[in-house]
Amino acid sequence: MAPIVMAPAVSSVVLQSAGFSGLSAGSVFAADDEKKPTEYKTKKTYSLRQSVFKDFGAIQEKTEANDWKGALEELKDLERSKVDKYTSYERANVWNYYGWVYYSLENYPEAIRYYERLLKEEELSDALQLGTLYTLAQLLFVQEDYRGAVTRLEEWMSLQTIIGADAYVLLAQGYYQVGDMEKARKNVDFAVNDFESKDKVPKENWYSLQRAIYYEKGDNKKVIEILTKMVRHYPKPTYWKQLAGLYGATEQESNQLHAMETLYLMGELTNEKELLNLAYLFLGAEVPYKSARIIEKGMKDKIIEESSKNLEVLATAWRLAQHVKLAIPVMEKAAQKSDEGDLYARLAGIYLDTDQFEKALDVGEKAAKRGGVKRPDQLAIVMGMANVNLGKYDAAIKEFRKATKDKRSKQFAVQWIDFANNEKKRVASLKI
Template sequence: MKMTKNPISKLIVLSSLVLCSYSGTVLAQQSTPPVMCPGYKQGPSNIPSERVGKKIQKAFEAYNNDQIKEALDILYEIDTSDAFDRAFTDKFIGQLLAVQEGQAKKSLQYLRNSVKDKQLTDADHASILRVVADVSLQDQQFQNAIDYYKKWMEFTCKEDPEVYLRMANAYYELKQWDNVIGPADKAIALYDKPNKNPYVMKLSAYFERKMWPQTIAVAEDLVRVFPDDPQWWSQLGMFYAQVEDYKKALAMLEVAYNNGFLKKESEIRVLSQLYASNDIPYKAASIMEKHMKEGLLKRDEKNLASLANAWHSAKEIKKAANYYGQAAALSNDPDYLRRQGTLLLSAEQYKDAVATLEKALEANKDAKEAGRLHMAIMEANFYQGNFKEAYKHVKLAMNDSATARSAKSWEPYIKEKARNRGIKI
């Protein structure tokens, strides 16, 4: 799970560019000083030299007219050895490049240069530290982003939940899972209104390391803090299932289902499996059947066989046989035919049982199953009074070591019943 990155847009430039007014040959800076660390002495409020100031004013006018290229061309021409003029010019260039597609790396060169010697006013210095961090994050220079967010915090002594969240995201991208937790917790504590993103960062960092108790604890927080968000209910249920706490998993997913939160086939399948694991097979089968009829669950071999098995566990023999038959029709798997035939035999639908079991016998290439199939066909024929067919199959079952003993015990019984009916076998 990954937090969506915040794109660097023209808003960054608008929010961080120094607002300038030109009066004669003086370019005045009107930025508001930031809240600084206790005991910090405010730095000087320098202004560009007259020569540089005129060019900057001209570039700023071009920028105001959306002539970004022209503004940059003017700024590139500035050649100065004055430290403040250089820093101020580089700041302006870097900010304009930040909104140009594909210019992030070049923008960062200028922006970092503008703050390396603390020549700018306190407000500008703080602002550019933050912009460098934001642009670095956007350009996937994650360690650089972290470094500059830290520099911004050290310089301003501010704690901003968005900064902590972006740091957590950068650590996540670097796969430094253990470092994600601290800034994510800070962000959670600082947001005035709960924001799910830092919780997601924590959840992801624990999940990646398979730290299930911690992952579950964060998921429980997500359900508690964001109860109307469907995905956290199902996620928490899945995490409980991961640690084999099937009762809690079922309770959570049942609540989610009853509130209409489960929308995916995989979620319905897991819920059904949890009913089965908790010895509630009727519900396991009912929920699968319902959503198969509605189309959420695919009517494929795997789902049909699972549904048949669930109805079998619920002792709904006829339904189970029906769904094994449907699974067999899609797969031509003789084992589904064997199961269907055996269930039809249990349901005393002997004629259908014989037909199905004979298909299974014909399709079955596994000699180990032959004896069992002959025995089942024998029984279905016997209970219909077809003693000749029963006797034929019991003799064939005697050839299989797995069923020979049972078949031998049936043989005299079949002969006796046939003799009593006057049937010669």
């Protein structure tokens, strides 16, 4: 979840005029007392001599034509012939040109070298110094020299009167990359909180960075809070998935269900695991009908495999939703696919509940022959009750006696034995 480092905002106007201010297009902040002296001091201004302006003319023509290699040759000629006669400020402007041209040629190491060289000159205007510091910080980010970038950016912030929110976020990115999560958090929170306090929506990448920082700090509660804002302002499926995952990790199943259902409605749950996860959540929330529909559609779309286990879940969902007629054929299919008899035992129970006693006995026998029944005592109870309803009292009593061997069913089975015996006597008396 590492943040994406922004590319350096270097333009021809900025570098030619040396007037880059470092202001973002968004909100701006006065530098805080820790980073900015409270008193302003006058500083000597510098200018270029007319002859130097003329020297820069050939370079200007090349840059306006986007002939960066030609501009570089002009700069080298100028450095060889005249730079040693320039003032410190004039040399700084030459190094500024070098930095701009090398940047345009995507030779970032050389661009950085010349901007560093510029900053070593004694005579620098405020605009040139500030613009170079910010541009250099950005270039150092591109080169993944995060510590160097942080150093230059903090130097820029200590001198800048007004600081854009983007600068705080950029600094937070730097601290994130070097592993100082507390300073990263402080800076990104400053930018985000200021925007939100003015009823403005922070940029998406600000939230992304803030989320990454709090995730690294292990603060899931805060990450959820940030993701909630992200799905409101930037409702991308990836954020909904992250939010659903965190709700699950923090055992907020109801909220997890809502997030997962949103993804489902967006058409973003595209694999078996995700669809079954949502189906289980609906079962847990006692909404079996939606669970059944999700599994059914998933199977129809060939996303969810029609395995014995998945069919069993579908049958269970239909049964819990009181759609027993839909549950029966699904459970039959699940039982046929199973290597063990437990699903046949469960199917026997469904047949008993729907007064299909012969079928209950038939699948009950299949269950017993196949083996692997988890609760043979319960199967015996079902078989016994089916026999009672068919008037087969001796067979019923035989099954109930099997159930008495398990203490969990013994009392219930004994009651049914008494009932079967009484019914047997009652029916016999009617024949006299």
